[in-house]
Amino acid sequence: MTAVVDRLRRYLDEQAPPTPCLVLDVDAVVAAYRDLAAAFPGTRVYYAVKANPEPPVVEALAAAGAWFDVASVAEAELCLGLGAPAARLSYGNTIKKAADIARAHELGVREFVSDAEDDLAVLAELAPGSSVSVRILTDAPASVTPFGRKFGCDPDLAIELLARADELGLDAAGVAFHPGSQQLDPLAWDTGIAAAAKVFDALAARGVHPRRLNLGGGFALGYTGTAPAAAEYAAAIGAALRAHFPAGVPELAIEPGRAIVAGAGLIRTEVVGVSRRSATDEHRWVYLDVGRYNGLAETENEAIAYRIEPAGEHPPADGPVILAGPTCDGDDVLYQRTPYRLPLSLRRGDRLDILDTGAYTASYSSVAFNGIEPLRTYCVGGATPAVAPASFAGRHVLAEFGAVDPVVLDDPAALRTALRSALTEAGATVRDLLTHRFQPQGVTVLAMLAESHASVHSYPELGTAFVDVFTCGEAADPERAVRLLASALDAGEVNLSTVRRGGVR
Numbered sequence: 001m002t003a004v005v006d007r008l009r010r011y012l013d014e015q016a017p018p019t020p021c022l023v024l025d026v027d028a029v030v031a032a033y034r035d036l037a038a039a040f041p042g043t044r045v046y047y048a049v050k051a052n053p054e055p056p057v058v059e060a061l062a063a064a065g066a067w068f069d070v071a072s073v074a075e076a077e078l079c080l081g082l083g084a085p086a087a088r089l090s091y092g093n094t095i096k097k098a099a100d101i102a103r104a105h106e107l108g109v110r111e112f113v114s115d116a117e118d119d120l121a122v123l124a125e126l127a128p129g130s131s132v133s134v135r136i137l138t139d140a141p142a143s144v145t146p147f148g149r150k151f152g153c154d155p156d157l158a159i160e161l162l163a164r165a166d167e168l169g170l171d172a173a174g175v176a177f178h179p180g181s182q183q184l185d186p187l188a189w190d191t192g193i194a195a196a197a198k199v200f201d202a203l204a205a206r207g208v209h210p211r212r213l214n215l216g217g218g219f220a221l222g223y224t225g226t227a228p229a230a231a232e233y234a235a236a237i238g239a240a241l242r243a244h245f246p247a248g249v250p251e252l253a254i255e256p257g258r259a260i261v262a263g264a265g266l267i268r269t270e271v272v273g274v275s276r277r278s279a280t281d282e283h284r285w286v287y288l289d290v291g292r293y294n295g296l297a298e299t300e301n302e303a304i305a306y307r308i309e310p311a312g313e314h315p316p317a318d319g320p321v322i323l324a325g326p327t328c329d330g331d332d333v334l335y336q337r338t339p340y341r342l343p344l345s346l347r348r349g350d351r352l353d354i355l356d357t358g359a360y361t362a363s364y365s366s367v368a369f370n371g372i373e374p375l376r377t378y379c380v381g382g383a384t385p386a387v388a389p390a391s392f393a394g395r396h397v398l399a400e401f402g403a404v405d406p407v408v409l410d411d412p413a414a415l416r417t418a419l420r421s422a423l424t425e426a427g428a429t430v431r432d433l434l435t436h437r438f439q440p441q442g443v444t445v446l447a448m449l450a451e452s453h454a455s456v457h458s459y460p461e462l463g464t465a466f467v468d469v470f471t472c473g474e475a476a477d478p479e480r481a482v483r484l485l486a487s488a489l490d491a492g493e494v495n496l497s498t499v500r501r502g503g504v505r
């Protein structure tokens with residue numbers, strides 16, 4: 001791993017991006033995926049996109065043949081736009097609106113996880129014939145960041161739900177469970193596997209034959225301590241499978257997030273201030289420009305204790321510190337019980353590196369708490385983007401929509417979703433979306449695309465929206481994107497013109 005850290009630091013030292021920022025080594029992500037896949041031969045490895053949805057990560061994993069666990073329509077669209085076939089997506093979130101199910105099905109997603117009868121009924125109606133795994137609750141030893149009782153049902157109810165799924169014409173594919181994230185005990189999977197075996201047996205007696213077992217994520221990282229290696233997890237899980245499924249092990253899936261991306265990331269942060277509560281206080285308070293709300297959410301309850309190192313040279317003398325984030329919020333304290341020591345020479349403006357921060361950092365960052373922007377991510381490694389060999393660089397489509405419902409035009413979420421969907425369906429890759437609502441009315445949505453950019457600016461009082469979509473290369477069709485958007489907004493009038501860019505040499 002030191003090679004990865006060296007590479008990330010070299011990038012930071014050479015490029016000096018503003019702090020705080022996360023740098024990710026995309027090649028290290030792919031290597032971690034391959035290591036895990038090798039430890040679990042014959043098992044489908046679904047990357048849990050929520051851990052880090054950075055497009056180059058998803059793109060590289062799609063190219064490496066990964067499957068994807070998505071928690072929302074936006075994550076499904078992201079994966080599809082970056083080259084993952086719909087057949088490799090599983091909608092793993094048990095909590096979904098009817099509209100989410102309908103849209104996921106429209107996008108081609110055919111695998112879902114459920115834990116409730118009303119969800120099954122909506123799946124049967126809006127995603128007919130899809131494969132459904134039922135998530136069970138297990139009483140595995142607590143992980144470092146457990147899910148509590150939010151997801152899953154007890155195994156007896158899972159039997160009824162899978163039988164019901166079968167009656168509803170769904171494919172009762174199997175059982176899913178998750179032993180809790182950052183699960184340090186490889187034996188924790190045993191109770192889930194034992195419970196799943198009972199569900200399989202009970203259903204077989206009723207003529208329903210589930211075939212798949214999804215073992216979830218939970219594979220841990222060492223951070224400041226140690227964690228089992230992938231091979232240790234695989235050995236313990238293999239033994240549990242042989243013990244509880246003596247007649248034959250079902251098709252297997254795992255859904256790692258943390259274990260694939262955490263080790264590939266490093267956050268560089270600047271010290272905003274160093275102070276003591278009193279002249280005799282042994283501890284110094286060290287305030288960083290990254291905190292609980294802009295990347296370090298997993299420091300809640302000090303659950304994850306990251307390795308923190310000075311980025312520059314300091315004399316060896318050090319002392320105890322309490323670490324806190326930059327916001328004016330009393331909960332934005334990172335570590336006050338976990339002992340940390342930092343150089344006595346540490347001053348405002350110095351830089352620190354927070355290691356193994358590729359998972360559940362940027363994706364947890366708030367949009368603008370205290371006016372602080374979300375954690376920026378920079379990627380190193382991965383594929384160099386292809387340059388389109390077209391005679392024109394691309395097409396810039398400018399459009400005006402008229403006779404649009406003013407309520408829709410004043411709804412930032414609706415415009416955002418409509419723009420993202422239209423762009424994705426037209427072959428563009430949405431890297432980022434920014435929304436601004438004007439007073440008293442009107443919205444601008446800006447989309448940063450892998451192919452360039454797009455925007456919508458609305459005037460609810462006139463029932464009008466101005467739209468522009470510019471895409472370089474041939475992969476995306478900007479005219480189609482505009483037409484799809486017009487139809488999503490039910491625009492009564494559409495005026496569209498196209499400028500071919502790049503003809504000037």
Ligand SMILES: Cc1ncc(COP(=O)(O)O)c(C=O)c1O
Pocket residue numbers: 048050051069092093178180181182216217218219255256257258259
């Ligand atoms: C359904 C599901 N699968 C997989 C994961 C990934 O877990 P981990 O990052 O611990 O591997 C999560 C994490 O929240 C999850 O909710």
